[in-house]
Amino acid sequence: MENREFARILAETADLMEIAGEDGFRIRSYRNGASTIEGYTESIGDILADPARKVTDVPGIGKGLAAVLQEIALRGSFDKRDELLTKFPPAALDFLKIQGLGPKGIALIFEHFRITTLDELEQLCRDQKLRDLPRMGAKLEEKVLRSIAHLKERSGRFLLSFADNVAQELKESLAGLAGIEAITVAGSLRRGRETIGDLDLLVTGPNAEAALDKVGANPRVHEVLGRGPTKTSVKWGREGLQVDVRAVDHASFGAAMQYFTGSKEHNVALRQRAIRMGFKLNEYGLFHGDGETRAAGETEEGIYQALGLDWIPPELRENQGEIELAEAHALPKLVEQRQVRGDLHMHTTATDGRASLEEMAEAARALGYEYIAITDHSKALAMTFGLDEKRVVEFARTVRKVNETGDLGIHIFSGVECDILQDGEMDIAWDALAELDLVIGSVHGHMNQEPAVMTDRLLRAIECPHLTALGHPTGRLLLHREAFAFDFDKVITEAVAQGVWLEINSSPERLDLSATHVRAAKAKGAKFIVSTDAHHPKHLLNMQYGILTARRGGLEAEDIVNTYTRECFAQQRRGVKS
DNA sequence: GCCGTTTTCGGCCCGACTGTTTTCAGTCG
Numbered sequence: 001m002e003n004r005e006f007a008r009i010l011a012e013t014a015d016l017m018e019i020a021g022e023d024g025f026r027i028r029s030y031r032n033g034a035s036t037i038e039g040y041t042e043s044i045g046d047i048l049a050d051p052a053r054k055v056t057d058v059p060g061i062g063k064g065l066a067a068v069l070q071e072i073a074l075r076g077s078f079d080k081r082d083e084l085l086t087k088f089p090p091a092a093l094d095f096l097k098i099q100g101l102g103p104k105g106i107a108l109i110f111e112h113f114r115i116t117t118l119d120e121l122e123q124l125c126r127d128q129k130l131r132d133l134p135r136m137g138a139k140l141e142e143k144v145l146r147s148i149a150h151l152k153e154r155s156g157r158f159l160l161s162f163a164d165n166v167a168q169e170l171k172e173s174l175a176g177l178a179g180i181e182a183i184t185v186a187g188s189l190r191r192g193r194e195t196i197g198d199l200d201l202l203v204t205g206p207n208a209e210a211a212l213d214k215v216g217a218n219p220r221v222h223e224v225l226g227r228g229p230t231k232t233s234v235k236w237g238r239e240g241l242q243v244d245v246r247a248v249d250h251a252s253f254g255a256a257m258q259y260f261t262g263s264k265e266h267n268v269a270l271r272q273r274a275i276r277m278g279f280k281l282n283e284y285g286l287f288h289g290d291g292e293t294r295a296a297g298e299t300e301e302g303i304y305q306a307l308g309l310d311w312i313p314p315e316l317r318e319n320q321g322e323i324e325l326a327e328a329h330a331l332p333k334l335v336e337q338r339q340v341r342g343d344l345h346m347h348t349t350a351t352d353g354r355a356s357l358e359e360m361a362e363a364a365r366a367l368g369y370e371y372i373a374i375t376d377h378s379k380a381l382a383m384t385f386g387l388d389e390k391r392v393v394e395f396a397r398t399v400r401k402v403n404e405t406g407d408l409g410i411h412i413f414s415g416v417e418c419d420i421l422q423d424g425e426m427d428i429a430w431d432a433l434a435e436l437d438l439v440i441g442s443v444h445g446h447m448n449q450e451p452a453v454m455t456d457r458l459l460r461a462i463e464c465p466h467l468t469a470l471g472h473p474t475g476r477l478l479l480h481r482e483a484f485a486f487d488f489d490k491v492i493t494e495a496v497a498q499g500v501w502l503e504i505n506s507s508p509e510r511l512d513l514s515a516t517h518v519r520a521a522k523a524k525g526a527k528f529i530v531s532t533d534a535h536h537p538k539h540l541l542n543m544q545y546g547i548l549t550a551r552r553g554g555l556e557a558e559d560i561v562n563t564y565t566r567e568c569f570a571q572q573r574r575g576v577k578s
Numbered sequence: 579g580c581c582g583t584t585t586t587c588g589g590c591c592c593g594a595c596t597g598t599t600t601t602c603a604g605t606c607g
Contacts, residue, residue, distance in 0.1 A: 025590055029579035062580050100596090102605050135598055352591095382592050383607065422594095445594080445607065 001045045001073060007038035009072055009081065010065075015096055016084035018103035019110075029065070036060040039354055039536045048073050089116035097151060097480075100143040108133055122148050158241050159478060160545055161508035163189050163196035166236055166243065170201060174214055179207020181250075186260035191314045192548030194511045195478055198242035200260045208247035215245050252284045254299035259283035265319035266312075273307055273323065281307075315515075315551040334551040335530075339563040342371040343540055345417065345440055345471065345503065345531035350395070351376040352384035354536045358408065363537035365410040371566045373413035373438045374399070378427040380419035381444055389432035392416055396435040411566055413437035417471055422446045424460025426467070433466035438573065440503065442471035447484045454486040462494050468574055469501040469529050472512040480509070488517065489524075496525045499574040501561060504530045504553075506546025507539070518553025527572075528560050 014030035036059060037044055047053045048070055055066045071078040088110060095106045095118070112133060115121055124130055125141040171183045180203060187200030203211040212232040216224050222240060225233040231246045248256040259267065259282065274281040278289050285297025286306050296302035301311045309326040313334055316322040325331045346360055347353030353360070357374055364372045377386035387395065399414035415438035419427035426433065426441065433439050441461045449457065461467060474483035495502060502521055505512045510533070513521065518528065530546040532539050550560060557563040561572055
């Protein structure tokens with residue numbers, strides 16, 4: 001069993017324990033155990049199976065959780081969880097995702113109404129029954145209804161990282177199969193969309209059809225939706241991501257890639273162009289007017305070339321002007337991940353990160369970076385033990401010393417992710433911020449302000465001369481929380497004028513700014529940092545998602561300051577006199 | 579339930595807001 005499955009079961013149990021009103025500290029231990037296991041590099045299953053090893057050596061795992069893990073490994077669940085699941089319906093876990101309802105409220109609802117589904121909860125709100133319960137009123141009913149609507153609306157989409165992981169897992173499972181030449185990702189995952197509806201895989205090789213059977217037989221497959229000679233569709237895992245796998249002829253591979261990568265809008269435009277030029281374009285190839293002779297099809301490049309176009313990177317295929325640019329040989333030279341020289345947003349155990357400065361530096365060095373910035377939270381985020389002025393100044397001093405010794409083999413910029421307070425004031429006094437190399441200003445609370453208030457708040461933050469960049473500027477959480485509303489144009493214009501950079505936060509839950517915002521901001525002359533907001537060394541790998549987003553936004557290396565050399569980067573920072 | 583010790587018990591990050599109340603519990607981050 002995979003670590004994330006152990007983690008999921010523990011976290012889910014913690015949720016149920018909350019509804020059951022159990023001891024908060026015990027619940028925290030379950031959560032803590034879950035998050036440690038999820039981020040643990042070694043397989044918990046292997047440790048459990050090895051009599052020479054003790055799972056209690058894993059921090060946060062004591063005797064109690066060790067027994068629980070052993071039982072999960074044995075039978076996929078454990079007594080306490082089973083007992084809780086008889087008390088509450090499985091939908092109880094969904095209820096926790098509703099904004100405005102917490103464990104206490106949910107317990108109260110279960111106590112008074114025999115409901116088991118979101119639909120029934122929705123009906124209760126419509127019937128204005130919730131207000132019969134203590135401390136619940138009309139506003140809560142409205143809020144719950146809105147939240148349920150949002151939950152339903154987003155259902156069926158998945159985080160980019162989730163789909164990416166499924167794709168990797170499938171590719172690995174097929175890797176050993178004889179007669180398979182290539183397994184390639186197409187669809188919105190290849191285009192790097194921020195959320196994914198379903199996963200498209202193409203398989204080539206003389207034995208490609210055998211891959212379809214192999215996928216259907218994968219133990220993670222929940223349901224086989226269909227199986228024909230060239231295609232199989234399955235629902236993957238309990239999450240139910242639809243995966244379509246197609247066996248494709250060598251001669252059609254490029255055409256299939258083009259066709260199944262999309263987008264729909266891009267493909268429609270491309271097919272119209274083909275018709276105008278006397279061709280017919282489909283998933284099997286680009287054909288001359290007779291419909292028989294193939295003009296192209298083996299490679300994507302061949303198809304675009306035959307249509308008089310430069311090859312268009314998948315990230316740009318949205319029919320937003322890319323075809324015209326390709327015709328004029330004027331496509332942007334999109335940034336590539338190998339051009340990234342440093343990661344500028346990460347946390348350590350000083351606040352809510354899970355690794356030390358040294359461990360983060362080592363992980364970054366292993367990725368080949370020249371520099372990083374450590375940007376722990378500020379004191380407004382008390383729950384993370386955020387830095388106050390004194391600790392900020394100490395930290396800056398420590399970093400200067402570390403850099404002098406050069407022991408870490410990578411340059412560290414001292415930074416902070418400083419909260420932008422309710423009124424736009426920075427959470428850390430300016431003289432302390434001045435000690436640092438880099439200040440990322442982020443909004444973490446009071447996100448429901450009126451748009452005009454939020455706009456003023458961000459403008460005020462930009463006035464702080466020590467602010468280097470705006471972190472996750474819109475505050476959205478994909479599939480979970482909308483971006484907060486503000487006058488984007490006004491804020492970006494001011495940021496550009498003041499030399500404040502904009503973050504593309506690579507965390508797959510954020511991808512903030514979005515590609516659309518990136519495009520708009522670039523048009524105004526903005527500069528960007530693409531950073532991971534890593535709370536664990538493995539999160540540094542999320543850079544790929546930020547880079548995809550940057551590419552979708554049409555960015556070139558020059559637009560992104562953390563592709564610059566260390567010296568160049570240091571000089572470009574706001575407030576540095578040249 | 580974990581952890582560390584002052585070593586087998588007591589502490590475990592907490593402040594602010596919201597909508598409900600009529601002084602505050604529940605939710606959120």
